[in-house]
Amino acid sequence: MDLSVEPRVVTAGVDLFADALAAQAVHVTPVDWRPPLPGSDDALTVVMADPRRGAANDRALAAMLSASAELVDVRPAREALGIGPGQFLHAGPPIEWERASGPLRGALVGAMLLEDLAANADQAETALARGGVHLEPCHHRGAVGPMAGVISPSMWVFELRDAVSGGTAWCSLNEGLGRVLRYGAYSPDVIERLRWMSSVLGPALRAAVVRHGPLDVKAIIAQMVQMGDEGHNRNRAGTLMFLRELMPDLVEAADPAHLADVVRFVARNDHFFLNLVMPAGKLQTAAAAGIPGSSVVTTMARNGTDFGIQVSGLDDRWFTGPALVPDGLFLGSYGPQDANPDIGDSAIAETMGLGGLVMAAAPAIVRFVGGTVPDALRTTRLMYEITVGENPAFALPILDFRGAPTGIDVAAVVKTGVLPQINTGMAGRVAGTGQVGAGLVTPPAECFVQALDALALAAPPLPGAA
Amino acid sequence: MDLSVEPRVVTAGVDLFADALAAQAVHVTPVDWRPPLPGSDDALTVVMADPRRGAANDRALAAMLSASAELVDVRPAREALGIGPGQFLHAGPPIEWERASGPLRGALVGAMLLEDLAANADQAETALARGGVHLEPCHHRGAVGPMAGVISPSMWVFELRDAVSGGTAWCSLNEGLGRVLRYGAYSPDVIERLRWMSSVLGPALRAAVVRHGPLDVKAIIAQMVQMGDEGHNRNRAGTLMFLRELMPDLVEAADPAHLADVVRFVARNDHFFLNLVMPAGKLQTAAAAGIPGSSVVTTMARNGTDFGIQVSGLDDRWFTGPALVPDGLFLGSYGPQDANPDIGDSAIAETMGLGGLVMAAAPAIVRFVGGTVPDALRTTRLMYEITVGENPAFALPILDFRGAPTGIDVAAVVKTGVLPQINTGMAGRVAGTGQVGAGLVTPPAECFVQALDALALAAPPLPGAA
DSSP states (O other), X not given: OOTTSOOEEEEESOHHHHHHHHHTTOEEEEEOOOOOOTTOHHHHHHHHHOTTHHHHHHHHHHHHHXXXXXXXXXXXXXXXXXXXXXXXXXXXXXXXXXXXXXXXXXXXXXXXXXXXXXXXXXXXXXXXXXXXXXXXXXXXXXXXXXXXXXXXXXXXXXXXXXXXXXXXXXXXXXXXXSSOGGGTOOSHHHHHHHHHIIIIXXXXXXXXXXXXXXXXXXXXXXXXXXXXXXXXXXXXXXXXXXXXXXXXXXXXXSOHHHHHHHHHHHHTOTTTTHHHHXXXXXXXXXXXXSOTTOOBEEEEEEESSEEEEEEGGGTTOXXXXXXXXXXXXXXXXXXXXGBOSXXXXXXXXXXXXXXXXXXXXXXXGHHHHOSOHHHHHHHHHHHGGGEEEEEEEEEEGGGTTEEEEEEEBHHHHHHHOOOOOEEEEEEBSSTTOOXXXXXXXXXXXXXXXXXXXXXXXXXXXXXXXX | OOTTSOOEEEEESOHHHHHHHHHTTOEEEEXXXXXXXXXXXXXXXXXXXXXTHHHHHHHHHHHXXXXXXXXXXXXXXXXXXXXXXXXXXXXXXXXXXXXXOHHHHHHXXXXXXXXXXXXXXXXXXXXXXXXXXXXXEGGGGTEEOSTTOOBOTTSEEEEEEOTTTOOEEEEEOOOOSSSOGXXXXXXXXXXXXXXXXXXXXXXXXXXXXXXXXXXXXXXXXXXXXXXXXXXXXXXXXHHXXXXXXXXXXXXXXXXXXXXXXXXXXXXXXXXXXXXXXXXXXXXXXXXXXXXXXXXXXXXXXXXXXXXXXXEGGGTTOOEEEEOOOOEEEESTTOOGGGBOSOEEGGGHHHHTTOGGGGGGGOGGGHHHHOSOHHHHHHHHHHHGGGEEEEEEEEEEGGGTTEEEEEEEBHHHHHHHOOOOOEEEEEEBSSTXXXXXXXXXXXXXXXXXXXXXXHHHHHSOOOTTOO
16 A cells, blocks of 8 residues: 555445545545355456456457447338248347236237238237247347347338448337336327328338438437437436437428428437437447456347347347346336336446446436435445446546446446446337326346356366366 | 534634634535725615615516527518617627727727628728717627627628517627637628528528427527536537527528538537527526615626616616726737727626526536636526526536526625626727737726716615714
8 A cells, every 4th residue: 555645445334434534535436346146256366367368358448449339221121131921029138928927918909910921910929929920139230129038020220320330220210208118008098199100100210311421420429418318217407409410401401391290209209219219329339249268248138038248248148037027116096016017128328337337426316216426426435346347438527527437248247246337218018008297217137146156167277276 | 503403604704713613514605705895885784774675676686597598580680670770789788999908909990891781991990080980788688699799781680589588689790709800800701601601601501490489498508518618718519509400491491502511610619609699698687787775786797898787776877897808718829918998798607697696517618718617616506696597407417406596686796805706708909900819807897886876876865874
């Protein structure tokens, strides 16, 4: 310890020691210390000793920080993602109808109706239960979808490009809040809105984007975190900036007969930009995938039954556990008993270093997801303990422009017992309900324990080991 | 002292005492204590003893909190404000050409050119120096203007209404940053832009506002302070929300030939909404004017030479002192020697409880006006010491939704020696220059000392006094 400079002390657990130092005016940073996750000691030793890990995680972080995200097109999913009749993408890790939760089932029923593959909900359910359709995670095709995340061939998707890696990612267009397909609703108004989105909204946005040229989504994200948005459950400033950026070209390129309707639809939905943050996150995290020895998380996604993560050094393998039920605030007369477990690819926001990880940037979020403003600040400070670096492009003014905590490290999560904080919407557990609230949730710890075990198996043997 | 509850101690000046308490884990709020402003002891005693003061200030605060602000029209100043050829309004307290600063002179020259009252700048200056025109403060006609604040008959103005008091207030349309009239520039491009604003922008905005119906400016202000704007030097979120709110009606009501140009003009100017915050502030503070015994400040305004304040209990009297030069950040190669003293009616933002008073809500502002994020938090906390109340409509998330400090109290300013913090743009001191930077400034203390003396003279005699 260099005693020629003022000591800065980090204390964990033993409050008496921290108090004694504080009384001597030493700068103390108390840490919310917890024991490592159980059953992980041996794997932790092996992974921490993996000589590739430091450089591999540095490379993963550098890839995440350097990725760009530009909106380059808006087009039908059948063209962009190559899905045909009877093929549906969904959020989270792979799942079959039998294990699917209410909101995912509801969204699939709606997609059957939208695609004219069933005349009514009963017919749709029967066909789905018979297994006559093909279900596949969005992530397997470079796409992401919020909540149920169902993408069917006729839906239009945003197409984003990372100019650095050359990667491409897609996401559906946001329908708004309340009774919408992604929350599991499939009533006639839901289907009618989706048809309008495919026939009017999508083509109008495409015309504007084509006229505009590549639209820098990452730049808007950088500004929104300075304007009270955390990019997952609060996207108000992002939506406003996106609308402003595209508006002149929308005026000049879109069908004048539909212009006011299109503007109203986007303007009235503060979450519209979420579906642009998400593919930007997919690009950023995909850039960090496939680096041997890296313990950085590249995907966190939920299908409403299972929570799954993917890790840079472990390619496309999923590590899953049961999705937890969020704790939060409810709409109208809904309560905890109405909430489905955690669902959606939107946790890509946290995976890229936004959402719950930067709650400090969005103190107003606590009025939507619950908690207090001091909680929000504390949460973000804690997230630096489990991430490999900071993203200067996403600077948080209230933390004196410190970069967003970026690159969740499986080893750090297991070692500290601190789980990533996720802000999320809550879907009704019964198919057809729609949104019931919004709240806070974490992944199940076992995803990280399993991934750590796999990292240990993939690591070089310890020196001197048999 | 009730020792059955945990003590909360406010300390002032004596650090040893605060440190000793802190070492015992007592919650301590250190206060930046200063002696009262000099030469004010007797007046302070009289004003503090004025039996009307408490209730009068309560009434002033209630009037400020309850005032609404709706944009109801956009029209030419000659109609709205009744000014004819050769009549010009300007920012701040009354002033004549001889004492006018460079930026005010430059703006008046530009207004002469705009109104075709002179063929060139030399002719304009000669005419202005001859006194052939009528100069009058914006405030005298219920209007406000940023920086030089020059309003001439052909310029269009926003018209706002307070539905509670029935009051009306006006403000010019924002030209953007850089070389613009309000910063004293008058080159041909400046005049051309102003002509376009009168012939295209004003009529387009009017058509949209008329179609929209009253537009709730106060509601947008309430949201912008949750999105990193302080409403004086940062109006980005406000501008975005205003554009979103008006956009559908703009699409449907404005001349399609100019629609894209109008949208681009508003969208590219993050300060556009300042000129709507200002008249909302004028409505809010005017509602609190003319209450006998009230020591609440209802106007702070600068003409580039003098800083003037008006006080609720003292009707329309101005109390002036020399405007100070802001301390801040400069554009390009400009430096402190290029800056004019403080200028503009925009300090109505601080008078209404926004701007420098709520810097804590806009930590990113420090990158525009200077200072640090902790300074911004400290400044807002300090402003509660000199204001009579808090505005729950303008809740500051980072202070756990505490209301904005509202109603600057002359007596509290004199007693504490704490001056209101103002964020401001800086104009070049030479006429024709334009903007040179942005920074932080306070009113000169003597405005408050003079106003306090006047309040003392207007107060009932002290009991037992001769």
